[in-house]
Amino acid sequence: MDSKERLAIPPHPMPEQDPAERVDNVREVPLGYTAETAIAEATRCLQCKTPFCVDGCPVNIDIPGFVQAVEDGDFKKGIRILKKDNLLPAICGRVCPQETQCQLECTVGKARKDQTKSVMIGKLERFLADWEREQGEFEVPRMPPSSGKKVAVIGAGPAGLTLAGDLVRMGHDVTVFEAFHKAGGVLVYGIPEFRLPKSIVQTEVDYLEKLGVEFRYNHVVGKTLTMEKLVEDYDAVFVGTGAGLPKFMRIPGQNLLGVFSANEYLTRANLMKAYEFPRSDTPIFRARKVMTVGGGNVAMDCARTALRLGAQDSLVVYRRSEKEMPARVEEIEHAREEGVQMHLLNNPVRILGDENDWVMGAEIVRMKLGEPDASGRRRPIPIEGSEYVLDVDAVIVAIGNSPNPLIPDTFPDLEVTRWGGIVTNEVTGQTSVRGIFAGGDIVLGAATVILAMSHGRRAAKAIHIYLKTGRWSDLEEAVAVEINQSQTSS
Amino acid sequence: MHRILSKERLGPEINRYVIEAPQISRRRKPGQFVIIRLCPEGERIPLTIADADPEEGTLTLVVQAVGKTTWQLADMEEGDEIIDVTGPLGRPTHIERYGTVLCVGGGIGVAPLYPITSALKDAGNEIVCIIGARSADLLIMEKEMESVSDHMLVTTDDGSYGMHGMVTDGIKRIVVEEGRKADFAVAIGPPVMMKFTCLLTGELEIPTMVSLNPIMIDGTGMCGGCRVSVGGKTKFACVDGPEFDGHQVDFDELMKRLSAYRTHEKEAMDRYSECRAETGGGGR
Ligand SMILES: Cc1cc2nc3c(=O)[nH]c(=O)nc-3n(C[C@H](O)[C@H](O)[C@H](O)COP(=O)(O)OP(=O)(O)OC[C@H]3O[C@@H](n4cnc5c(N)ncnc54)[C@H](O)[C@@H]3O)c2cc1C
Ligand code: FES
Numbered sequence: 042m043d044s045k046e047r048l049a050i051p052p053h054p055m056p057e058q059d060p061a062e063r064v065d066n067v068r069e070v071p072l073g074y075t076a077e078t079a080i081a082e083a084t085r086c087l088q089c090k091t092p093f094c095v096d097g098c099p100v101n102i103d104i105p106g107f108v109q110a111v112e113d114g115d116f117k118k119g120i121r122i123l124k125k126d127n128l129l130p131a132i133c134g135r136v137c138p139q140e141t142q143c144q145l146e147c148t149v150g151k152a153r154k155d156q157t158k159s160v161m162i163g164k165l166e167r168f169l170a171d172w173e174r175e176q177g178e179f180e181v182p183r184m185p186p187s188s189g190k191k192v193a194v195i196g197a198g199p200a201g202l203t204l205a206g207d208l209v210r211m212g213h214d215v216t217v218f219e220a221f222h223k224a225g226g227v228l229v230y231g232i233p234e235f236r237l238p239k240s241i242v243q244t245e246v247d248y249l250e251k252l253g254v255e256f257r258y259n260h261v262v263g264k265t266l267t268m269e270k271l272v273e274d275y276d277a278v279f280v281g282t283g284a285g286l287p288k289f290m291r292i293p294g295q296n297l298l299g300v301f302s303a304n305e306y307l308t309r310a311n312l313m314k315a316y317e318f319p320r321s322d323t324p325i326f327r328a329r330k331v332m333t334v335g336g337g338n339v340a341m342d343c344a345r346t347a348l349r350l351g352a353q354d355s356l357v358v359y360r361r362s363e364k365e366m367p368a369r370v371e372e373i374e375h376a377r378e379e380g381v382q383m384h385l386l387n388n389p390v391r392i393l394g395d396e397n398d399w400v401m402g403a404e405i406v407r408m409k410l411g412e413p414d415a416s417g418r419r420r421p422i423p424i425e426g427s428e429y430v431l432d433v434d435a436v437i438v439a440i441g442n443s444p445n446p447l448i449p450d451t452f453p454d455l456e457v458t459r460w461g462g463i464v465t466n467e468v469t470g471q472t473s474v475r476g477i478f479a480g481g482d483i484v485l486g487a488a489t490v491i492l493a494m495s496h497g498r499r500a501a502k503a504i505h506i507y508l509k510t511g512r513w514s515d516l517e518e519a520v521a522v523e524i525n526q527s528q529t530s531s
Numbered sequence: 532m533h534r535i536l537s538k539e540r541l542g543p544e545i546n547r548y549v550i551e552a553p554q555i556s557r558r559r560k561p562g563q564f565v566i567i568r569l570c571p572e573g574e575r576i577p578l579t580i581a582d583a584d585p586e587e588g589t590l591t592l593v594v595q596a597v598g599k600t601t602w603q604l605a606d607m608e609e610g611d612e613i614i615d616v617t618g619p620l621g622r623p624t625h626i627e628r629y630g631t632v633l634c635v636g637g638g639i640g641v642a643p644l645y646p647i648t649s650a651l652k653d654a655g656n657e658i659v660c661i662i663g664a665r666s667a668d669l670l671i672m673e674k675e676m677e678s679v680s681d682h683m684l685v686t687t688d689d690g691s692y693g694m695h696g697m698v699t700d701g702i703k704r705i706v707v708e709e710g711r712k713a714d715f716a717v718a719i720g721p722p723v724m725m726k727f728t729c730l731l732t733g734e735l736e737i738p739t740m741v742s743l744n745p746i747m748i749d750g751t752g753m754c755g756g757c758r759v760s761v762g763g764k765t766k767f768a769c770v771d772g773p774e775f776d777g778h779q780v781d782f783d784e785l786m787k788r789l790s791a792y793r794t795h796e797k798e799a800m801d802r803y804s805e806c807r808a809e810t811g812g813g814g815r
Contacts, residue, residue: 204649220749241810253578261618264620264751287754289765304754308748308753314572318795318799322600324799448752
């Protein structure tokens with residue numbers, strides 16, 4: 042088939058649960074490709090000599106390689122290629138913002154002058170990962186002899202999990218300390234079941250356990266045990282504790298009953314399975330009319346979760362316009378299809394309570410966009426006199442999270458930025474303290490799964506070399522040399 | 532897994548548990564708490580650590596059965612295991628030598644008050660202890676408190692034991708009538724008791740520390756569900772507390788927030804009672 046013919050094939054949308062039906066369940070929304078559809082979609086790839094898509098991927102997956110394998114129907118080969126660079130493809134295939142990464146750079150999309158027509162790289166990634174899981178047995182790679190070195194990983198989010206998987210396969214002894222009773226970080230407490238089934242995350246964690254990673258749950262580092270102790274007992278420590286500190290709005294009424302942080306709402310719903318209450322013990326407030334404040338993925342997740350918990354109306358209030366919304370396009374679309382109402386260029390100024398202090402409404406002011414601010418986005422400005430009241434009985438605040446302060450607070454030797462992120466070397470993840478590395482949201486602030494994973498991956502390489510050579514002040518060079526060597530030898 | 536090594540009845544629906552938790556018992560300081568979860572579908576609830584034995588690797592918890600989870604715990608026996616115990620969480624109590632300290636405990640609050648009183652005593656303070664309960668059978672840990680106090684007064688609301696009245700009446704007797712000077716006070720108990728204690732100690736100009744127990748989930752500062760207003764500022768009780776300046780705390784807000792899930796709690800409790808009745812106790 043020549044390029045012209047390939048270009049002529051229309052993209053294959055992934056079938057989805059009907060919106061009217063899915064708001065009554067927590068099952069996944071996109072249903073997955075069949076093998077035939079996956080092969081047909083893979084056939085759209087032009088196998089570019091210079092694959093721009095790979096540059097668009099934060100972990101530089103060999104995209105043409107795995108897509109070719111799908112086209113050839115050799116799924117086993119496909120998954121092997123994927124897993125070389127991405128340990129968690131079932132997760133990334135579902136939650137990565139491909140439209141701003143690989144698929145933004147795809148030549149097919151460019152040729153069609155519409156990046157929504159790019160090869161559906163993310164959906165193919167998900168297909169391969171699901172295919173492998175359905176086969177049952179995972180391939181357990183041959184493990185190298187033990188290095189005798191011990192690494193402590195703090196936080197079992199995507200950064201920590203990726204790093205643990207890499208280091209254990211390099212022969213190191215890895216122990217993960219997790220504050221919660223479950224591994225996965227935001228993947229289990231934040232991102233809802235209907236977007237990322239928890240069984241998928243569990244499968245990945247089980248796999249790591251099979252490789253020999255040890256998990257210690259209910260261990261809050263800084264409380265249950267100290268950083269000092271970890272530094273003493275382990276040859277290297279990685280901090281991947283995420284951005285778990287919720288921001289509130291500091292407007293009147295923020296402590297009324299029925300006002301939640303997105304973290305609380307989603308944790309109750311996801312990790313604690315409040316949607317099964319009273320079969321599970323954790324309750325969640327079932328509101329009639331829920332207002333979510335914010336414009337990111339987190340806000341979309343809350344608004345959609347509210348519908349699944351029985352809300353008749355679910356509104357999103359966001360102070361800028363749709364163009365500035367940080368949420369993925371797919372999430373905004375899914376939310377709209379399900380009936381979430383977007384109140385754009387609106388901002389709450391006060392939450393109103395009834396005589397028992399339960400939320401009964403919110404005073405909203407309309408906004409307009411002014412000059413671009415430091416983030417490059419146009420600054421929202423309130424329109425005076427435009428206030429009105431929305432009738433709502435619950436408010437979810439999804440305006441962002443800051444880095445978790447627990448470890449920096451209890452271990453002040455770690456250098457942090459003004460906004461609380463741990464300062465690291467960008468290549469190696471080294472912190473200001475010898476032997477301690479960090480990555481993911483604790484360094485970046487609330488970012489993405491794939492960036493957290495790429496941090497985990499880079500830090501794993503650096504830790505490996507650090508453990509082998511003991512070099513610290515010039516570790517970055519040592520890592521660069523090693524990467525060059527491996528590139529020339531392969 | 533954390534085995535229950537002993538369970539002892541202190542009063543109606545009030546039990547003292549000694550559980551295995553070696554790591555936490557070594558690290559724990561007075562004033563801190565743990566979050567426990569009993570079963571895979573279980574909720575996470577905070578419980579203040581009443582005592583610890585680092586050599587034995589144990590923690591002591593005193594729990595009154597009031598809702599589904601605490602009832603389920605009440606139905607557990609020696610040898611049973613609790614799946615998750617996380618801690619020690621929260622900031623430890625600031626202990627210093629104040630002079631004379633009023634240690635005021637109400638109901639089940641006497642349990643967390645005990646280790647703090649004991650530490651204050653060790654720091655060289657003169658301890659005046661006032662503990663109260665609704666009635667004699669609900670009074671707990673009188674002996675233990677006595678062992679760390681220089682003076683002690685017991686009150687019961689119904690007059691079935693000790694002085695007839697509430698702990699605030701006790702404070703009035705000691706400070707106002709007997710004219711004993713107090714440099715500092717610690718009050719732990721139901722929010723309404725802490726509220727009125729703080730109103731009184733405010734009038735008497737005795738700096739007062741309280742320990743708050745709002746609804747919590749993670750206990751690590753992640754959800755904000757435990758937020759309380761202190762001096763007009765929002766604080767997360769699990770990481771900024773649980774102890775705060777009682778004269779700054781908005782108790783009315785705390786009480787309202789504590790009641791947020793009352794109907795849910797009742798639903799969960801009713802369901803649990805049904806299956807208790809079916810299985811003859813023991814729960815699911
Ligand atoms: C609702 C929601 C939706 C999102 N949607 C998307 C999406 O669609 N796509 C996307 O790419 N990204 C999304 N993100 C962002 C993404 O989930 C995060 O960027 C990513 O999970 C960060 O990974 P991490 O490993 O750095 O930290 P986390 O996932 O936050 O994990 C940190 C872990 O460390 C543990 N921990 C914290 N402190 C301690 C301590 N002291 N001791 C022990 N353990 C500790 C925590 O319990 C947690 O398990 C979303 C985030 C949220 C909240
Ligand atoms: S319990 Fe979640 S922040 Fe305190």
